[in-house]
Amino acid sequence: MKPYQLLLALGLSLLIASPAFAHAIGGSDAQFVRNTVGADPFPFLYLGAKHMVTGYDHLLFLLGVIFFLYRLKDVLLYVTLFSLGHSTTLLLGVLFDFGISAHLVDMVIGLSVSYKAFENLGGFRKIGFELDNRIAVGGFGLVHGLGLATKLQDLGLNPDGLLPNLIAFNVGVEIGQLIALSLILVVMTFWRTTKSFGRLAIAANACLFLAGIVLAGEQLAGYFLSGAK
């Protein structure tokens, strides 16, 4: 990697990992969720979509997944797997009140970004470790859903109207993912047609790798150093 690429990667990672974008449901949204009693699907739909569109860790992972997916069929397959994974853990996690530390979940989500980047770079083939991509993407989908579930639980959802609100949130997550994915796809498809793609593909994945490490490190530090769970 050339020096300017390393600098680019560093700058981008700092930007991405900037805690100003810290990825939790916060402020007035948290207040709203806490105060909601009974089914209130549309606000939850919106919150789900918002969480996804502004959730850069989820988005970076998706970017890594579709980086080398040229055909819409493949994109659909992997995104469906990812959605199935995170819907499962989101719904079951909240319904059965199962969750682990949000910091640890977010750390694994960060590592999933690095995993995907390392794979795009051909790293796993090089070290002779081959895991079926579908399993990896589905598995990380489960983890991403667990992260969503943990954050929702932390807000203290009211049991009255829980299921409809939860389903609405989940549908919102899928809508948000579709919106974000469409944008990523448009940009990626355009970028692939340009010459710079060939030159910068390695740098881009190096950036992804670094961003994932920073995200994971930040969450690890948060797990040990912040009083909150």
Next chain:
Amino acid sequence: MSEDPQTIAPVQLKVSGKTLALITGGGLVAGALIVLGAIMPAEFNTDPLGIGKLSGIARLWAPDEKKVDTNTAGGPLAREYDTPLRTDVIEIPLTDFLGGAKGSELEYKVAMKQGATLVYEWEAVGAKNPDDIGFDFHGHTTPEPGQQMTVASYKASRGVSQKGALTAPFDGIQGWQFSNFGDGAVVIRVKLTGFYDLVPAGKEGNLAGIVANVPAAQARPDFKPGQ
């Protein structure tokens, strides 16, 4: 990659082992540096490499504010103070809302010891509508960087006048943030009587440099509308 089964497995880059090692090793080292040197000092008040202190990033860290319940009073109803009683009239000029944050918004506070009382009355002279002025009556301690700040919120609302009394819940600064939402310039005339000290110009609580006991035209020497 024209074969169907192969399209399931996405294309991967072919990079040399050396480049791969450079990317992953560099990524791990750079990532660790960012986390240890910047994120941990700024977010978690931990500075293992000392970079946070050196770069000043560590100063970003501040603990969560501690809020004080402002509806239940404690202490005796009759009190005595060592400090002399003082009375001030402060005239604060505010531009219309088009004057921006610099002209149409201002914070004015006085310093008070815990348990000290002041009696106040303020009115917005020149306001056309009863909801032209937004005000936030509050107080807080003035902690060193990194120390926890204790805050008390008394009333945040719209109106053109307010009168009452306040007993400070802690050592700190107490007062108002005024915002003019109207389309004409106003003067907020604040009358204070009690046991407090004025905050010197430029200090927290009187950053705008308001001079007390002079007419509004001279009360804010460092600011001329339209600047």
